[in-house]
Amino acid sequence: MTVKKRVAIVGVGISKFGELWDKSLRDITLEAGMYAIFDSGVAGKDIEAICIGNMSAGRFTGQEHLGALAADMGGLGHIPAYSVEAACASGGAAVRQAYMAIRSGEHDVMLVLGCEKMSDVNQSEAMRTMGVASDWEWEGIFGATFPALYAFIARRHMHEYGTTETHLAQVTVKNHKNAEHNPWAQFQKAVPLDVVMKSGLIADPIRILHSSPISDGAAGLLMCSEEKAKQFTDTPIYIEASTQSSDTLALHDRRDICTMDAAVVSSREALRKAGLTIDNIDVFELHDSFTIGEIVLTEDVGITQKGNGGKLLDEGLTEIGAKYPVNPSGGLKARGHPIGATGVAQIVELVFQLRGDAEKRQVSGAEKAMAVNIGGTGATSIVHILGR
Amino acid sequence: MAEHGVAQIWRKIPSMYNVIGNHCTTCDTFYFPPRPVCPKCRRKGHLEDHKFKGLGIVHTFSIVRQAPDDFKTQAPYVVAQVQLDEGPRLTTQIVNCEVTDVYIGMRVRVCFRKITEFGHAGLILYGFKFEPTMKVTGHPDR
Ligand SMILES: [Zn+2]
Numbered sequence: 001m002t003v004k005k006r007v008a009i010v011g012v013g014i015s016k017f018g019e020l021w022d023k024s025l026r027d028i029t030l031e032a033g034m035y036a037i038f039d040s041g042v043a044g045k046d047i048e049a050i051c052i053g054n055m056s057a058g059r060f061t062g063q064e065h066l067g068a069l070a071a072d073m074g075g076l077g078h079i080p081a082y083s084v085e086a087a088c089a090s091g092g093a094a095v096r097q098a099y100m101a102i103r104s105g106e107h108d109v110m111l112v113l114g115c116e117k118m119s120d121v122n123q124s125e126a127m128r129t130m131g132v133a134s135d136w137e138w139e140g141i142f143g144a145t146f147p148a149l150y151a152f153i154a155r156r157h158m159h160e161y162g163t164t165e166t167h168l169a170q171v172t173v174k175n176h177k178n179a180e181h182n183p184w185a186q187f188q189k190a191v192p193l194d195v196v197m198k199s200g201l202i203a204d205p206i207r208i209l210h211s212s213p214i215s216d217g218a219a220g221l222l223m224c225s226e227e228k229a230k231q232f233t234d235t236p237i238y239i240e241a242s243t244q245s246s247d248t249l250a251l252h253d254r255r256d257i258c259t260m261d262a263a264v265v266s267s268r269e270a271l272r273k274a275g276l277t278i279d280n281i282d283v284f285e286l287h288d289s290f291t292i293g294e295i296v297l298t299e300d301v302g303i304t305q306k307g308n309g310g311k312l313l314d315e316g317l318t319e320i321g322a323k324y325p326v327n328p329s330g331g332l333k334a335r336g337h338p339i340g341a342t343g344v345a346q347i348v349e350l351v352f353q354l355r356g357d358a359e360k361r362q363v364s365g366a367e368k369a370m371a372v373n374i375g376g377t378g379a380t381s382i383v384h385i386l387g388r
Numbered sequence: 389m390a391e392h393g394v395a396q397i398w399r400k401i402p403s404m405y406n407v408i409g410n411h412c413t414t415c416d417t418f419y420f421p422p423r424p425v426c427p428k429c430r431r432k433g434h435l436e437d438h439k440f441k442g443l444g445i446v447h448t449f450s451i452v453r454q455a456p457d458d459f460k461t462q463a464p465y466v467v468a469q470v471q472l473d474e475g476p477r478l479t480t481q482i483v484n485c486e487v488t489d490v491y492i493g494m495r496v497r498v499c500f501r502k503i504t505e506f507g508h509a510g511l512i513l514y515g516f517k518f519e520p521t522m523k524v525t526g527h528p529d530r
Contacts, residue, residue: 124457131456137400138421139479141513142503143452143459144467151450152469159448159492202454252469252477257448 007102008229008236009386011040011222012348017336018186020216025061025117028218030073032341033113036220037074041232044074047222048107050081053094053114054340059129061117070113087133088289090114091219091343092244092373092382098223099242099384108225114344115218126214130339133376135250147211148203149251149377150290155205157258157292161307168210169196170313171291172333178320179330181360182349186215186336210291215336219344221351237351240274240368241385243267251377258307260300260378267301267372270383274368278302281385282366283353284324285346287374288331297372298326301383320363328353328361343373347384354388397513404515407498409476411438418474442498443521444472451487458504466490470518484519495521 013035015028023031029052037044050070058064067081086093091114098110118126131140134149144152157163173193179185191209199209222232229236245266248254255261271277278301286301288294295309303324304312312318318326329335329349332342350369352358369386400421402408409420414429418438426433449468452459459465466482468490482490483501496518503513 127454128456137396142467142479142515143455143462143465143481144450144479145452145454145456147454148450148452148467152448155450155492156448200453201451204451204453206450250479252447252479257469 006226007099007223007239008226009221009223009239009347009351010229010232010236011036011038011042012351013037013039013220014184014345014348015218016184017215017217017338017341017345019119019214021119023216025057025063025115026069026073028117028216029070029113029115032115032218032220033070033074033111036111036222040222042109042222042224044076046109047076047079047111048109049079049101050076050111050113051094051098051101052081052083053085053090053092053343054083055085055087055090055116055133056129056339057117059121060126061120066115074111086380086382087375088287088337088339089343089373089375089380089382090340091345092371092384093343093380095221095344095347095384096242096244096382099239102223102225108228110223112221112223112344113218114341116338116340117216118214118338119216123214138250139252145203147206147290150292151203151206152251153257153296153377154290154292157296158205160258161310163295163310165197165205166193167295167310167313168205168291169193171288171294172196172209174313174319175288175327175331175333178328178361179334182330182335185330185334186213187330187334206290206292212289212332212337215338217336217338217341217345219341219348221344221347235355235388237354238387239384240276240387241270241383243270243273244380244382245269247379249376249379254378258296260296260374260381262378262381263297263300263372263374263383266381266383267370270370270385274385274387276368276385281368281370282325283328283350283363283369284326285329285331285349285369285371286326287342287372288327288333289337289374291333293374294326294331297374298324301370301372320361325363328358328363343371343382346371346373347386350386354386394511397511405500407440407442407516409438409440410435418472418476420472420476420478440472440474442516444470444496444518446482446490446492446494446496447471447477448492449482449490458506462504468518470496481517482519483517497521
């Protein structure tokens, strides 16, 4: 069997992110899928399979079996439809499953979807469902909420490296500023530093404005083999590398809670496979479900040394226009974090960036891009490197 | 919710009440919570039950102010990772002190408490929390 060299992305689509009271899980998933198909120029009959990422539709909406649901709603008939879950990395997992299916030669043209509808349950139930992304039996059951676990990382990072509350807030300010120019973002609004720093504490030292919101949303990609890509578009974006790594489910079992070892391993492996170094990457989407997450990941992917993430923000090096732009979309913080959609939405943003279609949030001349999608508190890390 | 099932809680009573984990005699590593397989040695591992002394230090912590329903009446409360003297870390609440008194490096010991109750007339969950050690009890500073 010949293994195909590269996988192309020929279409992208995304729904509006936010608290979408008037839309159901089906509505938003269909919306993102249709946009991706229209954008690609692929006919419905050419789609051979679907892969859909979702964390917990069963708990958020009472519906499972999303693969078949997506095929049905899209009118795609009898094609196989695979549903995958990896907590907050479910979207990235769907992209990677499709990548492997296409590379293996099993399928040539696939629709990838990521979706989550979180606002149909109350905030308490939503919190509890997010908590099961950690080790429920040995963390959540003792009252350690998901924000509290990220607070564990933040507190320790501050203790060991002198990271400050100002640093936690600077990520919010940067990402909201970027999202001002993202028409799909939940919060298209800048927020001043002092407002972030005075926002309510939810789990010290994490404040409400250090945390991604509860969101509804979906995103989609049309992916195909390199040989087929030129049939559909003149501007295919290629997946140069796709990697995935695991770590202990519970944060307390990690070697070092200030480092996401899974992100270190998967990002190094991705750069090696793509034949690139970190300095070759022009734009990043890093998983900032809490702002400390972005700080830790800038260190773990190698933009800066361990402990230096705060200083990187002080120097403005992760802003659009600087050397390592991180989260031009607004990230999870400001674009919104419909859990299963996030990993796909990161890729959608990077495709816009590489095509030069990101308008006012465009990183000029971007040629290579990296997405890091994290599940739980770092138990899963999925990295994609894209290039044009 | 499945995570509130009686059997699911009952199975964990030895570990929840007495901080019983295990120890791999092949690589001399202690585990809490107990593991079904030693992840370092896998099939070469040999695990025996181990009752921890219940002494450790606060590795990191947070004050939970936005609490889930089952913990609403306790908020604000401190959750922490405690590094046990034998090596492993666990996640637990810190009690018997002001929430603002907890710090990284604080010496703590295990105590037995009600963790929560699952709704009115629901299952009551008991287990370990940690509290500051007191010099008078003669607990070593380490
Ligand atoms: Zn062992």
